[in-house]
Amino acid sequence: MxxxxxxxxxxxxxxxxxxxxxxxxxxxxxxxxxxxxxxxxxxxxxxxxxxxxxxxxxxxxxxxxxxxxxxxxxxxxxxxxxxxxxxxxxxxxxxxxxxxxxxxxxxxxxxxxxxxxxxxxxxxxxxxxxxxxxxxxxxxxxxxxxxxxxxxxxxxxxxxxxxxxxxxxxxxxxxLPAGEFAAGMAEVVKYGVIMDEPFFEYLESNVDAINARDSETLQYVVERCCRLKADVVQEDEREETGRRAILNYGHTFAHAFEAATQYGKLLHGEAVAMGMVCASQLAERIGLIDAQATQRQIELLEALSLPTRPLEFDSEEIYRLMWHDKKVADGKLRFVLPTRLGEVKLTSAVKSGDVIAILEGDA
Amino acid sequence: MxxxxxxxxxxxxxxxxxxxxxxxxxxxxxxxxxxxxxxxxxxxxxxxxxxxxxxxxxxxxxxxxxxxxxxxxxxxxxxxxxxxxxxxxxxxxxxxxxxxxxxxxxxxxxxxxxxxxxxxxxxxxxxxxxxxxxxxxxxxxxxxxxxxxxxxxxxxxxxxxxxxxxxxxxxxxxxLPAGEFAAGMAEVVKYGVIMDEPFFEYLESNVDAINARDSETLQYVVERCCRLKADVVQEDEREETGRRAILNYGHTFAHAFEAATQYGKLLHGEAVAMGMVCASQLAERIGLIDAQATQRQIELLEALSLPTRPLEFDSEEIYRLMWHDKKVADGKLRFVLPTRLGEVKLTSAVKSGDVIAILEGDA
Structure with missing residues (x-):
């Protein structure tokens, strides 16, 4: 190409x-x-x-x-x-x-x-x-x-x-080492979930070519992600309108996972993969999406060699660490949650009990 | 007021x-x-x-x-x-x-x-x-x-x-300590020289009120300077067009004087006062202005208790230090020189011999 x-x-x-x-x-x-x-x-x-x-x-x-x-x-x-x-x-x-x-x-x-x-x-x-x-x-x-x-x-x-x-x-x-490559793919999957269902489907259909690092496939993947990110940045260059916040899908959880492991043990993309699954399960639990939407993310992430369950963490500690995130606004935890594959919304209307239940694996 | x-x-x-x-x-x-x-x-x-x-x-x-x-x-x-x-x-x-x-x-x-x-x-x-x-x-x-x-x-x-x-x-x-006040007045005088002859005349006529720190006089002086600076900043916010550079009148010399004294012994405004006199003498030497324009600056600065002659410096060292200034563009020293009271121009067309002669007191 x-x-x-x-x-x-x-x-x-x-x-x-x-x-x-x-x-x-x-x-x-x-x-x-x-x-x-x-x-x-x-x-x-x-x-x-x-x-x-x-x-x-x-x-x-x-x-x-x-x-x-x-x-x-x-x-x-x-x-x-x-x-x-x-x-x-x-x-x-x-x-x-x-x-x-x-x-x-x-x-x-x-x-x-x-x-x-x-x-x-x-x-x-x-x-x-x-x-x-x-x-x-x-x-x-x-x-x-x-x-x-x-x-x-x-x-x-x-x-x-x-x-x-x-x-x-x-x-x-x-x-690129395999782990680094997979970690990058977590952010790629994120773009599909937050704003582009056809792209999510493209990823599902091209897992083998991606994992083989096929040059043409990667060029398309990178181009699509850059276009999607550029569209968001154009609308909200300085993170002022809330639009740019959709890029943080999975990140409120992810930053806490990274902090809990003192950074370094967990690649950012690995934390994001786990965080997206948690966010999707949270969306499911409060009735925004059905289980199928989460399941497709889990399957795609696993096919890309990414972790999907934060089993080893202390839920209360993770919850506490989530409050340290820069995105805490007006004393409320703010989540980016899917409403379907390809669309997310920002919400602070989430009960702590629901977040902790998700962290405890009670999806 | x-x-x-x-x-x-x-x-x-x-x-x-x-x-x-x-x-x-x-x-x-x-x-x-x-x-x-x-x-x-x-x-x-x-x-x-x-x-x-x-x-x-x-x-x-x-x-x-x-x-x-x-x-x-x-x-x-x-x-x-x-x-x-x-x-x-x-x-x-x-x-x-x-x-x-x-x-x-x-x-x-x-x-x-x-x-x-x-x-x-x-x-x-x-x-x-x-x-x-x-x-x-x-x-x-x-x-x-x-x-x-x-x-x-x-x-x-x-x-x-x-x-x-x-x-x-x-x-x-x-x-404000007297030295700090006087140092601030150096920048005030600068605005008159670079862009506002009537303001320069106002300063000449109001030295006593200024030195007495008369509140109404100071309010007028500060307001006029802020307006002049704002006008320049509006035209060249990021120092890209050259317009903002006029604010550096006297500063190519001043920065070298400050560097030569390791900063701190000389207040910035004191160095600027001496630098403006040098720049004006340089303009005189290359035929841009007459001696009268320099003399009026010297008299005003002295009436405001500011130094006007850099007698104690090694001319060759000062000349060398001038080259360290951030404003050195394309390997040329660039000077802001008056063309009359109230107007300056940017020029690199200055011979090193002329600069050193000025530094040696040979105006």
Whole structure:
């Protein structure tokens, strides 16, 4: 399939997402079409460095650009304020200025911290996203959310900083560890549940091609997810109208699962898979959907090698941790619950007893 | 004089600046007209804490708001990344969330770091400016520039984050130390030189009332400066067109003077006063203006107790430090030079020999 380009329409902050197979060598051209900068600060992590970032850096150098490659330690632990300060100082030492461009080559952690560096260095420089994990390709690289964690809370500081463009090469998914790939698929399934029943059905029908990481299938999957996310972001860029909150389907539970495991033991996408099942069961319990809608999600998630039951958790602790979520508004837990496959609604009208019953496996 | 309200027209980011005498007690009403938040994080410094911030906190509490008062050490040294992280963590510990408002009560340092906290906490919360120094009232509280210093460079990380509103009480200037007051007046004189000859003449004619800190005179001076700055910011919010650069008149020299003294020995306004004289002498030397225009600036600045000659500096070092300024574009030093009182132009067409001659006192 040829490379496809989607537009995220945010007026003067609008940008393109190019999605294709073997697009990495086009990175310098992609940048040149959007910026006249000759200085690129390329931020990556220790996993992606030799795999892809070195090559990306070489493409930029071949195109005549000056490139600084900054490598952070792979893993969520790097998404902190100390690494942020270190990146600021290194950029300054390497001669970056307000004419530089920051490019992120990596997964969500790299994109989030590099994006926050871009949002803040000299009060903001252009930012290019080259996501190399499925999660980053279908979710975190689109929409402009950037930031770091504090020890007490994830993503608690950051900015909305839209990229100059997003360049996606689905071929890089070939080297993604199985667990990471599956975790990315949890967010893919989420898009189907929250806004696109035909896409959910497409996923059900193409599990084998997906698991085999068939290039054309992945390109379609990534493109569809980016389009759906872009549509939501266009309507609610700064998470103000509530529209963008639908993307948090499963996440109120998921964040509590992640917090209960101190982050790291559980991949974000694994927590989201379990969280979506809980949210769907909660919707079932309060009469929003029938059992069939939950069952199809469970079967699809399991076929994609994702966990669907949070058996090991202390329900009371999880419930308590859910209250720490940033989305707690006006002292009420807010849930994104399906009303059918392809549609969700936001509601705070949920009794604590129902939530705890779900967590105790009493669906 | 009644309180006057100016509008900074930045579409959805537009805001009011209210300027009056004895306006502090109106802070809760001013906020309530602009936000329904019931939680205020009030950031101040150890100088302003007991003088004004406590009272402001009390006014908010009396109006039924929940208030957390965070006090940083007074001085430019506090405008750093460690204090930033500390403020983020304290806010989180005090229960701030995306529904909170950050209010800055203090000078430029407090406004800059509190504004950056506001720009980044939960990816941005509303921000109220209550500036208590002349410099902050006429300059830093208007325009949305927020940020912190790194050890290697001032204001190198930050954001453009427009306030919800700016509430100015000129009565608080009564307690400002003489040096701080004079330093603020340097920026006031700057506005006259760069864009408003009648205002420059007004200052010449009202030096005694200004030095006596006459309330009505100060209210007029602050209002005029805010209007002039707002006009520039409206045309070039993110410093992209070059228009906003005129505000840097005298600053290319000033930043080098400050760097040469390791910051702190010289107040920013003092450095700006000397820098403006150098810039004006440079304009004279290359034939843009006559000696009379420089002389009137020197006389006005001296009448306001400001320094006008940088005698103690090593010219070559200052010239080298000027190149570290963020405004170095395309490898050229860029100067804001007067073409007459009330008008300036941006130019890179300046020979190094001319700059060094000025620094050596060879005007």
């Amino acid at each position: 040829p490379t496809r380009t989607l537009r995220v329409d945010l007026k003067e902050r609008g940008y393109d997402i190019a999605i294709g197979s073997g697009t990495l060598p086009q990175c310098a051209e992609f940048l040149a079409e959007r910026s006249s900068s000759s200085h690129v600060v390329l931020i990556t992590d220790s996993n992606v460095d030799e795999l892809y970032a070195d090559a990306v850096g070489d493409y930029f150098v071949e195109a005549g650009l000056e490139v600084e490659l900054l490598v952070i330690e792979a893993g969520e632990e790097s998404k902190n304020a100390d690494v942020l300060i270190d990146l600021w100082q290194t950029m300054l030492a390497e001669g970056a200025d307000r004419g530089s461009v920051v490019a992120a080559v990596g997964g969500g952690v790299v994109g989030d911290i590099a994006g926050f560096v871009a949002a803040t260095f000299t009060r903001g420089v252009p930012f290019l996203q080259i996501p190399t994990t499925l999660l980053a390709q279908v979710d975190s690289s689109v929409g402009g959310k950037v930031g770091v964690n504090l020890p007490e809370a994830k993503n608690i500081v950051g900015a909305f900083w839209q990229p100059l463009g997003v360049l996606i090469d689905v071929d890089v998914l070939g080297t | 009644p309180t006057r309200t100016l509008r900074v027209d930045l579409k959805e980011r537009g805001y009011d600046i209210a300027i009056g005498s004895g306006t502090l007690p109106q802070c809760a009403e001013f906020l309530a007209e602009r936000s329904s938040s019931s939680h205020v994080v009030l950031i101040t410094d150890s100088n302003v804490d007991e003088l004004y911030a406590d009272a402001v906190g009390d006014y908010f509490v009396e109006a039924g708001l929940e208030v957390e008062l965070l006090v940083i050490e007074a001085g430019e040294e506090s405008k750093n990344a460690d204090v930033l992280i500390d403020l983020w963590q304290t806010m989180l510990a005090e229960g701030a969330d995306r529904g909170s408002v950050v209010a800055a009560v203090g000078g430029g340092v407090v406004g800059d770091i509190a504004g950056f906290v506001a720009a980044t906490f939960t990816r941005g919360v509303p921000f109220l400016q209550i500036p208590t120094t002349l410099l902050a009232q006429v300059d830093s509280s208007v325009g949305g520039k927020v940020g912190v210093n790194l050890p290697e460079a001032k204001n190198i990380v930050g954001a453009f984050w427009q306030p919800l509103g700016v509430l100015i009480d000129v009565d608080v200037l009564g307690t």
